[in-house]
Amino acid sequence: MTDDRWEPPVVLLTVDLVILTLRESRLHVLLIERGIEPYQGAMALPGGFLQHPEEDLVTAAHRELSEETDLDAETLRLEQLGVYGDPGRDPRGRVVTVAYLAIAPRLPEPAAGTDAADARWQRVDRVLSGDLELAFDHRRIIADAVERARVKLEHxxxxxxxxxxxxxxxxxxxxxxxxxxxxxxxxxxxxxxxxxxxxxxxxxxxxxxxxxxxxxxxxxGPREVLHPPMARPTESPSVQGAAP
CATH class of the missing domain: 1.10.10.10 (Winged helix-like DNA-binding domain superfamily/Winged helix DNA-binding domain)
Incomplete structure (x- = not known):
């Protein structure tokens, strides 16, 4: 029997961006330092809430990247990485985020803006090892993005x-x-x-x-899809190698 008093839960929607590049022969990810609560002072992926109900997700991702890091998102090829919606992932309420990934060479230094106190490239090995405090579930999102990048290099x-x-x-x-x-x-x-x-x-x-x-x-060469693929060695890889 249907309960006519039922109301759908309030779910907020955000976008997050994982931007990966190589700097000094190491894989880096773009992070911002949050200037506001929650997690003020912690490092996080650039991103945020949709600005209005009609805003397209990719448009929102481009806007957030430009506002928080001053990078030209139009020069990046964004692909959807995944949707993350665990109930406790955000202390502000039920927040679902759509994460986007871009992998590009020779990206410039970012500049912080809006609610970001700082923006800079961070080594992926430091991020995934837990050396840096990350907001929300962003370490998990970055781990998924790195694995996607590794698979891309195979194929x-x-x-x-x-x-x-x-x-x-x-x-x-x-x-x-x-x-x-x-x-x-x-x-x-x-x-x-x-x-x-x-x-x-x-x-x-x-x-x-x-x-x-x-x-x-x-x-x-002319081939974009590799056949046979460049398969990774069978042993489990370390987190981008040991730090020097």
Whole structure:
């Protein structure tokens, strides 16, 4: 029997953004320092509530990123990462968030704005290890985003975007090591790259390395989806390797 007195629960909707990049050969995530309660002073993902009922989710994500970090969201390719709605995730009430992910090279330093006291890049290994206090369930969201990035490197040519126009196999390997969080055997890595047709193509002359030996140069090939994929080693990866 239907209870005519039933009313739907009040559910608030937010968007959060996980922006990943490589800086100094390490995977970094963009975080803000919250300037207001709840979790004032804690680090958090950029994001916030929809501004009005008619605001589109992606529009809200672009707006929040621009307002809180001064990054040009139009230059990023956002993809929906997931929806997070555990009842106790936000002390302000029942808040469901839609998280978006962007992975891009050579991103600039952010600048804080609106309710953010600060905005800066943070190393993913420090974030996931618990060294930094994070607001809400943002550590879980970042962990999901990092795993999505790791899978993307297995199945797509995304890693080449983090190299220069031409690069060595070693430089490409460093991208995989930074994102996967594990050291890779150079010989095995070279064989996997060479077996993946259209992933990279030769790019002319060699370049001298720090060891003094010339290294072959490559550029990104025409294939965007890798077949066979660049499968991760079977052992469980550490959290982006041990900190130096």
């Amino acid at each position: 797509s040519a995304l890693a080449t975007a983090f190299c220069g126009p031409t690069f060595t196999i070693t430089e490409l390997q460093e991208v995989y090591e930074a994102v996967w969080g594990i050291p890779l055997d150079p010989r095995n890595f070279y064989r996997k790259v060479q077996k993946t047709d259209g992933f990279i193509v030769p790019a002319g002359p060699t370049r001298k390395t720090t060891a003094g030996r010339p290294a072959r140069l490559f550029r990104a």
